[in-house]
Amino acid sequence: MKRNSLVLLGLIPALMLVSPTKVVKADSITNTPYNINFQMGANASEMRFNWFSLYNNGSELEIAKANDVQNGQFPSNSIITGSATAVTATASVEDKPGNPNQPAVDAATGKNEYANRAAATGLAPSTKYIYRVGDGTNWSPNYSFTTGNPTAGFSFGVFGDPQIGAFDSNKHSSLPHASLADDQSGWANTLKEVTSNHVDFLFSLGDQVNNYDDLSKQQSEYKAFFNPDSNQNYFQDYPLVAFEGNHDHQMGTYYSFHYNHPNLSTLGQSSNSNVDNNDGDYWFTYGNVLFMVLNANDPLDTAAHDQFMQQAISANPNVKWKVAAWHQSAYSEANHSDASSADDPIMTIRKTWPKLMDKYGIDVVLQGHDHEYTRTFQMYNGVPVNTAKTNSVTNPKGTVYFTLDSGSGSKYYDFKSTSDHTFSSVFWQQYVPTYSYVTMNDSKFTINTVRTDTGASIDNYSITKTSANSAQGTTSTASNSTSTNSAAQVQNPKTGDNNSSNLALASIGGFSGIIAITAIGAIIYKRRK
Structure with a gap:
């Protein structure tokens, strides 16, 4: 977990963001979805899907009850339109706070990564669903999950x-x-x-992944995190709850593009070079x-x-x-x-x-x-x-x-x-x-x-x-x-x-924050606007 800042000082992280190690010809690059996962929704009737792609050709989630999917064919009303956003990243944000936020270029293809999001609501409890994600032409395989029934325990x-x-x-x-x-x-x-x-x-x-000074390495690590076994679909078949560790945070905005969190607040948000990390x-x-x-x-x-x-x-x-x-x-x-x-x-x-x-x-x-x-x-x-x-x-x-x-x-x-x-x-x-x-x-x-x-x-x-x-x-x-x-x-x-205690939650003259009583007086950790 602990960083080795002496090593990081000798790196040039910004170059890692824009210099792919191997560029593939454009006509051979597919838009196959990757890093597919889905998050718990605001409650048990919602699931929130997230995946990466190399083109912004549209974002679609196709989902239906398993009993309604016949011979791999989804019913006509099963499409949910999502959104795609160009992914950005910043290397070593704590050790190099002036580093600019830059496009997250895929090391293998030279294409900018896109994060795709869609949400399915009104899901029934204790029900099996089948889904796939893509752009309407290029699709992932079909995956499945079964909703829980938390009123009976979980x-x-x-x-x-x-x-x-x-x-x-x-x-x-x-x-x-x-x-x-x-x-x-x-x-x-x-x-x-x-x-x-x-x-x-x-x-x-x-700390789902480790590297924070080299985008290409973190790209490989995220792929290994989301798909560690080519024969099993863990994060494609089970909802994921995840959050940012200090290693995830060191790539700035890059962390947030991999997940689709419910009820995400600007409270507690960090930023780098005046760019919010979401x-x-x-x-x-x-x-x-x-x-x-x-x-x-x-x-x-x-x-x-x-x-x-x-x-x-x-x-x-x-x-x-x-x-x-x-x-x-x-x-x-x-x-x-x-x-x-x-x-x-x-x-x-x-x-x-x-x-x-x-x-x-x-x-x-x-x-x-x-x-x-x-x-x-x-x-x-x-x-x-x-x-x-x-x-x-x-x-x-x-x-x-x-x-x-x-x-x-x-x-x-x-x-x-x-x-x-x-x-x-x-x-x-x-x-x-x-x-x-x-x-x-x-x-x-x-x-x-x-x-x-x-x-x-x-x-x-x-x-x-x-x-x-x-x-x-x-x-x-x-x-x-x-x-x-x-x-x-x-x-x-x-x-x-x-x-x-030497610290206390306090409200003074309309100010809300933390007061720490120290040998040099009162230090207030205040809430940013």
Whole structure:
């Protein structure tokens, strides 16, 4: 995850954007769709499709119930017209902030890439659909998916950083990871294991790809991410929830063209050279669960994320569960876990974002970035509610935070013994790919984290809720039912957080933001207009 900025300073990323390695004659270039995937919609009756092409000859999604597709022929009313946008990218946006945003030229053909989007609404629950995408003449193969019925409960597979293209740069993997092909193979195996279970959707916690100084390499990495096995259609047959990690972010606008997020907000959006990256926060509901995805590449503008969460919750007042997800982990036990990582916003997020989780009664936070597994205790006000280790809680106070390990095996980090670990209930690192299998219904959340080499469970945790508002009002665990044990009264030695925190959400004279009380006075992280 961590960048090597000394190496990047010697690169000339802008040239990589416009200099294809091999140019193919124009008359031999087809407009076959690629990087096809579809996202969860705003609710269970919508799916949002995204694909790339090399020409802007029109964008069409053809979709119908499987029973209405006869001999591969779709009914006449099955066409949904989409849109196409010329793709742009910027290399190494954090290390080279002046780099211009430029056309994303396909390295193999010399053609500019186009991102195509279309949405299908009014989908029926528990129904199989067949679809294809294209321009009306050039079509993808036919793919299929089956909608869920979340009112009866649902499940999904979630994994930390696939980071295709890193191929174990820290040299820890128990499996061979010396090439892009190795990462692709490991990723394909994890997806095979995940989808051997029933899953309503797949959830990737950022850093889908690795390279951020060479567009051609990232193009290859995205193709390996979306299609790791030529014989299987994982992201063409299952909805994907994904968001931006710091490696995705380093190519500027390029990340956003690969996905079709629902309810995408300008709040939490980052920008480069006065160009918005279209990577803001977004939300969706599935059954009685509100999922809020926050862009941790915009860590300082806490007030913007605050406003986004307020809006999302106001739009969905009757959900019983609230799940937040972002990339850079607030609570991790590995390499990014303290302030010595000057190029990561971990400590800023740890000191500010959990206050939003407390404020809005978030049940679960899913995070990546550190390529190891950490489960916290139930956390409230920056400290554990209870340090008694347990695998199940009922009507708990506070929020549980998960940092997931590598989903592909491409890269790992070690336990960092010098950091604060008072928040941690479980840590695991055996340098093998893992995923977590989550099941949710009206009354219970369960997450089982599994190693892909043996199928053995690493950790299992469940939350039972007896009412919609019980989670933040009382505390009841397998071994303790009070929120005032000694752990909650002790100041966190790393962050300084306790009941008189050094940071607070504030509103002063109509200004909304974050105030940090420091030795040099009050610092306000304000919301950008």
